[in-house]
Amino acid sequence: MIEIEGLTKRFGPVTAVAGLSLKVGKGEVLGFLGPNGAGKSTTMKMITGYLAADEGKVKVCGHDIETDTTAAQAAIGYLPEGAPAYGDMTARHFLGFIAEVRGFKGAGAKARIAAAVEKTELAPVLDQTIETLSKGFKRRVGLAQAILHDPPVLIMDEPTDGLDPNQKHSVRSLIRGMAPQKAIIVSTHLLEEVEAICTRAIIIDRGAIVADGTPAELLARSRYHNAVTLMLPKDDAEKAFGRLKALPGVSGVERVAGADGGVQLTVFPKSGALLIETVSGLATRENWKVKELYAEPGRLDEVFRAITTSDAARAKAARK
Amino acid sequence: MKHLLPIFKREFAAYFATPLAYVFIVIFLFAMGAFTFYVGHFYDNGIADLSVFFAYHPWLYLFLVPAIAMRLWADERRTGTVELLLTLPIPLWATVVGKFLAAWAFTGIALALTFPIWVTVNILGSPDNGVILASYIGSFLVAGSYLAIGACISATTNNQVIAFVVSVIVCFLFTVSGTPIVLEVFRGWAPLPLTDAISSFSFVTHFNAITAGVLDLRDLVFFLSLMALFLAANVVVVDLKKSGG
Ligand SMILES: Nc1ncnc2c1ncn2[C@@H]1O[C@H](COP(=O)(O)OP(=O)(O)O)[C@@H](O)[C@H]1O
Numbered sequence A: 001m002i003e004i005e006g007l008t009k010r011f012g013p014v015t016a017v018a019g020l021s022l023k024v025g026k027g028e029v030l031g032f033l034g035p036n037g038a039g040k041s042t043t044m045k046m047i048t049g050y051l052a053a054d055e056g057k058v059k060v061c062g063h064d065i066e067t068d069t070t071a072a073q074a075a076i077g078y079l080p081e082g083a084p085a086y087g088d089m090t091a092r093h094f095l096g097f098i099a100e101v102r103g104f105k106g107a108g109a110k111a112r113i114a115a116a117v118e119k120t121e122l123a124p125v126l127d128q129t130i131e132t133l134s135k136g137f138k139r140r141v142g143l144a145q146a147i148l149h150d151p152p153v154l155i156m157d158e159p160t161d162g163l164d165p166n167q168k169h170s171v172r173s174l175i176r177g178m179a180p181q182k183a184i185i186v187s188t189h190l191l192e193e194v195e196a197i198c199t200r201a202i203i204i205d206r207g208a209i210v211a212d213g214t215p216a217e218l219l220a221r222s223r224y225h226n227a228v229t230l231m232l233p234k235d236d237a238e239k240a241f242g243r244l245k246a247l248p249g250v251s252g253v254e255r256v257a258g259a260d261g262g263v264q265l266t267v268f269p270k271s272g273a274l275l276i277e278t279v280s281g282l283a284t285r286e287n288w289k290v291k292e293l294y295a296e297p298g299r300l301d302e303v304f305r306a307i308t309t310s311d312a313a314r315a316k317a318a319r320k
Numbered sequence B: 001m002k003h004l005l006p007i008f009k010r011e012f013a014a015y016f017a018t019p020l021a022y023v024f025i026v027i028f029l030f031a032m033g034a035f036t037f038y039v040g041h042f043y044d045n046g047i048a049d050l051s052v053f054f055a056y057h058p059w060l061y062l063f064l065v066p067a068i069a070m071r072l073w074a075d076e077r078r079t080g081t082v083e084l085l086l087t088l089p090i091p092l093w094a095t096v097v098g099k100f101l102a103a104w105a106f107t108g109i110a111l112a113l114t115f116p117i118w119v120t121v122n123i124l125g126s127p128d129n130g131v132i133l134a135s136y137i138g139s140f141l142v143a144g145s146y147l148a149i150g151a152c153i154s155a156t157t158n159n160q161v162i163a164f165v166v167s168v169i170v171c172f173l174f175t176v177s178g179t180p181i182v183l184e185v186f187r188g189w190a191p192l193p194l195t196d197a198i199s200s201f202s203f204v205t206h207f208n209a210i211t212a213g214v215l216d217l218r219d220l221v222f223f224l225s226l227m228a229l230f231l232a233a234n235v236v237v238v239d240l241k242k243s244g245g
């Protein structure tokens, strides 16, 4: 339902988005990952028609955003970064305005507003002006505005940024609940969010896609994927370090000082090797006082760091 | 039309959501009164008409109207709501015109609230109410023209102060271009058609023609096409900003 091809945007010397192409279909929740300044917001602004692309095409439900702007925009619900809304309006009036713009009238508009309010749990603050709302409620007003017309395409720029854990949880459940009927793009720099809600994740860096896959596929790229971590008391750890290293299929062992005097050892497999059974067998035989032992699914933050660049490097490269 | 109305209603209601609108109206009425009575010596003229009152309108609008127009787009850019507004399924022209009409209606209300002075002259004597009506219409058209200019300039920036200052300057040029001082400067050397052309771009020239009591079609067309021109420019500016970022 979203088709992007060769999308490019330059701001003076900076190339914010560099020839980005992707497709998102119904039922997909695409996590848009990337460090700050990677071009996530700029891409979303071009998809929604706020910015014009320098090159490339965007189609939303078959409508070209450049030539058929309002038809494409009618199919999109958009939560811009920071959830901007008219501060001097009450939440109720604001949603009323959005409903009217979206072509709902009378009872139809009321029903739409009521449904959006219920989903975003806005009822207690409906008659407060938006500028007096807490960050969490303000964000939810933005969400309510975006989902009011039950759009086939939903674009959300950092929907959970700055929310407390409870609020994050409820926003994520909301997104998950809507997922089957929609094509959704969510940008975030929170990695746990990708695992929590996304069916597919794209990592972008300097405006280009550097990784594309399901969260599990991305995790598999981690050097921690299938590694085994165990927590041991200090003296056991000394002995274990050498023994683990000598096991077949092990490519290396890393040692990190853990809490309350323990030591955390992580055993890395040679490619494809599964170590959990050999490691736990050895631990039992040797009678180590194991406090924790688990296989790592992979660490997304490590994948992320490995394939994206630091701020400084990026700024330098962008100016070339 | 179905798109224009929600924009108009929201914008218009926004004026009254804060005390600012009331402050503006009070200042507006106070300034109108002060100029008419103290600077224009309304009572001393001894004639029952409102020409003194209307004569100051273009000059008062010069500061009051850009004060309204400055926030139209600049404030949306500052707070980020412009991103919301421009991604709603509304044709750009409807957003531009809706915002403009709401601001124009607001100045219309401020202008209408000067009615006590009309009541006063009717008690004091028997003025030509046809001329007064024409003058009110003329005044409203001048306000609309300033607003269209101010709205267009507001769209170029996210800084209201800059929007205000630039609007005042541009409106000032449109106003003084018909005054004797400016025309004298040109009359010395410029060919007559040029002097006439400069004069014909002046709001004051057209406004004075209307307040003299003749609501000529040419003056109406002048103001309306000027508004249309600047609103079209407003659309272009907002559209250009999409590419410029
Ligand atoms: N309006 C703008 N003018 C100039 N540069 C911009 C503008 N918007 C974004 N950029 C630049 O484009 C790059 C991408 O920004 P952005 O899309 O906001 O990144 P993200 O949302 O991934 O953090 C950054 O280098 C940023 O400084």
Ligand SMILES: [Mg+2]
Binding pocket: A037, A040, A041, A042, A081, A157
């Ligand atoms: Mg961003």
